[in-house]
Amino acid sequence: MIVVTGATGNVGRPLVQTLVAAGEQVTAVARKISEPDVPPGVRHRQADLADPASIEPALHGAEALFLLTSADFMANGDLGDVMDVVRKSDVRRVVLLSSQGVGTRRHPSGLEDAVKRSGVEWTMLRPGNFASNAFQWAESVRARRVVEAPFGDVALPAVDPADIAAAAAVVLREPGHGGGVYTLTGPAAISPRQQAAAIGDALGEPVRFVELSRAEARDQMLGYMPEPVVEATLGALGAPSAGEQQVDPDAERLLGRPPRTFAEWAARNVAAFR
Numbered sequence: 520m521i522v523v524t525g526a527t528g529n530v531g532r533p534l535v536q537t538l539v540a541a542g543e544q545v546t547a548v549a550r551k552i553s554e555p556d557v558p559p560g561v562r563h564r565q566a567d568l569a570d571p572a573s574i575e576p577a578l579h580g581a582e583a584l585f586l587l588t589s590a591d592f593m594a595n596g597d598l599g600d601v602m603d604v605v606r607k608s609d610v611r612r613v614v615l616l617s618s619q620g621v622g623t624r625r626h627p628s629g630l631e632d633a634v635k636r637s638g639v640e641w642t643m644l645r646p647g648n649f650a651s652n653a654f655q656w657a658e659s660v661r662a663r664r665v666v667e668a669p670f671g672d673v674a675l676p677a678v679d680p681a682d683i684a685a686a687a688a689v690v691l692r693e694p695g696h697g698g699g700v701y702t703l704t705g706p707a708a709i710s711p712r713q714q715a716a717a718i719g720d721a722l723g724e725p726v727r728f729v730e731l732s733r734a735e736a737r738d739q740m741l742g743y744m745p746e747p748v749v750e751a752t753l754g755a756l757g758a759p760s761a762g763e764q765q766v767d768p769d770a771e772r773l774l775g776r777p778p779r780t781f782a783e784w785a786a787r788n789v790a791a792f793r
Contacts, residue, residue: 520544520580521691522610524568525587527556529651530616534585534684535561541692548577568592571600578608583691587616588630590748598633605639612640612697614690616683619647619702623760625751642696644687646703647763648755650677650784653714660726660792666715667729669736670757674708676766679779681787686773701769708764709781717782721789733757 521538525531526547538545539558547556547563557563564577569592578584584605588596605613615634620626622645634641656666683703690696709717712728719726731739733753740749755763770778785792 529680537688583612602637640697648675668711671730674710676704702767721785
């Protein structure tokens with residue numbers, strides 16, 4: 520049995536689907552979850568990592584756990600308390616969805632440290648910029664065919680969440696990944712201006728790009744992200760290190776194929792922008 524937290528999100532949902540297709544027994548966990556959110560026959564449990572005891576019933580009989588934390592939890596939660604519950608369960612292997620920013624020291628390492636201290640076998644996945652961050656532009660694209668973003672020509676190798684899920688399925692199912700740390704990126708760096716063009720190509724009509732100032736972007740992001748996360752994110756988007764702009768080979772090594780491009784992600788999700 521494999522337990523997947525964040526099972527209704529951009530990574531958790533395709534991960535559940537991938538594991539089920541591979542014949543695995545899965546328990547899907549999220550703060551809000553119901554039968555329509557999971558494939559037929561998949562066990563689902565409502566739990567919140569901010570209340571560590573709530574996840575304990577979902578861990579019964581499980582051998583592996585995929586841990587995905589929200590931005591709110593990263594700012595206010597204590598993964599050490601969660602790992603205390605995990606350590607007392609049947610789980611013997613944990614895969615944490617961390618961040619490339621931990622490796623570049625842009626983000627704190629507290630989540631990874633808590634998992635490592637637990638004594639449970641662990642694997643870290645460190646994705647960079649998510650292609651699905653483009654969903655934040657969906658409303659303006661639908662209404663006005665406009666993308667508004669800062670740092671229009673700063674390019675990062677955005678990674679498709681479906682590829683993150685596929686990589687997670689590999690390390691959850693296969694032996695030999697204990698103690699592994701994998702940085703996951705897309706196959707090529709792409710700027711917000713280029714992303715807007717790719718969305719336009721998927722729609723078959725132009726999408727105009729409007730560059731925001733850093734201050735304008737910060738004000739918008741504070742509406743849905745804690746301030747420390749906003750500042751770290753803007754730093755990575757506006758002044759990325761050479762490492763953050765490079766394509767990392769880990770995704771292709773895990774997947775056995777090149778990771779998907781942003782254009783492929785946009786084509787697959789074009790309905791959100793129509």
